[in-house]
Amino acid sequence: MGKTETSATGGITLQTVPRVHDEAAMRQVGGRWVAATSDDRLHTFAGPEGVSDVAERIVSLVDGERTVAEIVQRLIEEFEVSSEVAEADTLQFISELVHKQVLST
Numbered sequence: 344m345g346k347t348e349t350s351a352t353g354g355i356t357l358q359t360v361p362r363v364h365d366e367a368a369m370r371q372v373g374g375r376w377v378a379a380t381s382d383d384r385l386h387t388f389a390g391p392e393g394v395s396d397v398a399e400r401i402v403s404l405v406d407g408e409r410t411v412a413e414i415v416q417r418l419i420e421e422f423e424v425s426s427e428v429a430e431a432d433t434l435q436f437i438s439e440l441v442h443k444q445v446l447s448t
Contacts, residue, residue, distance in 0.1 A: 362407035
């Protein structure tokens, strides 16, 4: 991974082990994942086209033990996605959640 990719993902790499931020809570509500952060914000994992099953699967796989690479491998097995797309999208998504203090590393 080059410098540009690392800086674009806030230093998150395939070897990073993400976990739920100490000051955040993540729960399933009505079968969907919701995160609450210390700034009193609620985060859902929906985009313009509705709830993202892939985003929710990523969140469900974050356990403080799996690396990003292990999460990516599970996504490749479960969804029709190339390894390149799965890696790039997962790194970006986890980076965004770290920035929002939903996750930490």
